Amino acid sequence: MDYKVPFVNIPKQYRDMKEEILKTLDDVLLRGDLILRKDVKEFEKNIADFVGTKYAIGLNSGTDALFLPLKAAGIGPGDEVVTVSHTFVASISVIVQAGAKPILIDVKEDFTIDTDKLEEVITKKTKAIIPVHLNGRCCEMDKIMEFAEKHNLIVIEDAAQALGAKFKNKMAGSFGLAGGFSLYPFKVLGCFGDGGIITTDDEKLAEKVKLLRDHGQKTKTEIVCFGWNSRLDNLQAAILNLKFKYLPKWINRRREIAEIYNKGLDRTSGAELPPAPNFDERYFDVYQNYVLRAQKRDGLFNFLKENGVETLIKDPIPNHWHKGLGLSNFHLPYTEKLAKEVISLPMYPELTNQQVEYVIGCVKKFYKR
Ligand SMILES: Cc1ncc(COP(=O)(O)O)c(C=O)c1O
Numbered sequence: 001m002d003y004k005v006p007f008v009n010i011p012k013q014y015r016d017m018k019e020e021i022l023k024t025l026d027d028v029l030l031r032g033d034l035i036l037r038k039d040v041k042e043f044e045k046n047i048a049d050f051v052g053t054k055y056a057i058g059l060n061s062g063t064d065a066l067f068l069p070l071k072a073a074g075i076g077p078g079d080e081v082v083t084v085s086h087t088f089v090a091s092i093s094v095i096v097q098a099g100a101k102p103i104l105i106d107v108k109e110d111f112t113i114d115t116d117k118l119e120e121v122i123t124k125k126t127k128a129i130i131p132v133h134l135n136g137r138c139c140e141m142d143k144i145m146e147f148a149e150k151h152n153l154i155v156i157e158d159a160a161q162a163l164g165a166k167f168k169n170k171m172a173g174s175f176g177l178a179g180g181f182s183l184y185p186f187k188v189l190g191c192f193g194d195g196g197i198i199t200t201d202d203e204k205l206a207e208k209v210k211l212l213r214d215h216g217q218k219t220k221t222e223i224v225c226f227g228w229n230s231r232l233d234n235l236q237a238a239i240l241n242l243k244f245k246y247l248p249k250w251i252n253r254r255r256e257i258a259e260i261y262n263k264g265l266d267r268t269s270g271a272e273l274p275p276a277p278n279f280d281e282r283y284f285d286v287y288q289n290y291v292l293r294a295q296k297r298d299g300l301f302n303f304l305k306e307n308g309v310e311t312l313i314k315d316p317i318p319n320h321w322h323k324g325l326g327l328s329n330f331h332l333p334y335t336e337k338l339a340k341e342v343i344s345l346p347m348y349p350e351l352t353n354q355q356v357e358y359v360i361g362c363v364k365k366f367y368k369r
Contacts, residue, residue, distance in 0.1 A: 004308030058232030062182025136288035
């Protein structure tokens with residue numbers, strides 16, 4: 001179906017950047033630089049400088065950007081790791097894959113971890129917290145870091161959706177032992193396939209993650225541990241370096257669009273909006289997703305679809321309710337309520353103001369009927 005306002009628009013971005021992209025691909029291919037070459041190093045430097053950490057290590061996905069730091073930090077069987085259920089399942093699965101037990105808690109109104117619940121779940125086995133900066137909004141990192149220090153816990157930030165987001169002027173991915181970012185195509189900064197990167201100030205952790213991403217190979221001839229193949233492709237890194245130049249502009253545009261949505265949908269009864277860009281000066285939200293809490297949510301989804309607006313209902317079933325995951329012992333009232341209400345509107349820098357206004361008009365029309 002051809003939407004008037006598609007949920008994402010990769011072809012538009014490609015058309016806008018076609019010449020530069022083709023030149024970049026040509027340059028890399030003519031050099032023959034495909035695995036862990038200079039473009040990966042350059043991208044790692046770009047991200048470390050941008051986030052404000054000493055190190056950044058390019059990986060094959062945002063999932064591994066959470067999994068490898070957990071492994072490198074020695075999290076495993078017998079350990080408990082606290083995170084939320086209201087997230088993409090990867091935030092939880094990395095804990096299970098590391099051999100530890102996920103302990104899920106509720107989120108608060110802005111969809112980030114409810115720090116008041118931390119005290120209730122901590123045990124002697126708790127080793128780490130994975131706060132998820134969902135939708136491009138940071139968690140309350142001051143409270144989380146204070147709690148973690150008090151209880152001697154590791155913090156691995158799930159910053160998959162939050163490159164460029166800040167809390168109290170400090171970047172997502174620079175608070176904890178490590179931050180894991182996704183470079184999946186639809187992210188604030190996305191490549192042409194899968195990709196991820198971790199940021200950290202910890203030299204030992206950085207070295208370990210570098211080993212783990214490349215089968216423990218310290219040099220071409222020395223293998224020091226078992227690992228995985230989790231390298232960021234050099235070709236993807238070259239594309240990311242190109243796109244990185246536009247990141248500040250793209251983030252601003254996302255914030256502009258959020259402002260237009262918030263103004264246009266203000267006091268639309270039936271739709272609860274995310275906080276506006278300048279609502280609380282502690283937060284610099286990059287609006288990876290613009291998510292409403294909508295009454296009659298499924299009706300809104302269908303109405304928008306009929307009117308040519310593509311939206312996304314990402315988690316109609318909370319993660320802890322999926323039978324196959326074995327997490328049904330958790331009871332998380334707010335998360336369960338959100339699953340019935342959340343809907344993501346189109347949000348990407350290439351959207352025109354007219355398209356945004358059109359979406360606003362459709363949402364208002366639905367609630368006035
Ligand atoms: C919150 C969150 N965590 C982790 C991930 C995993 O990232 P990837 O898909 O790059 O493996 C994602 C990806 O969408 C995510 O949104």
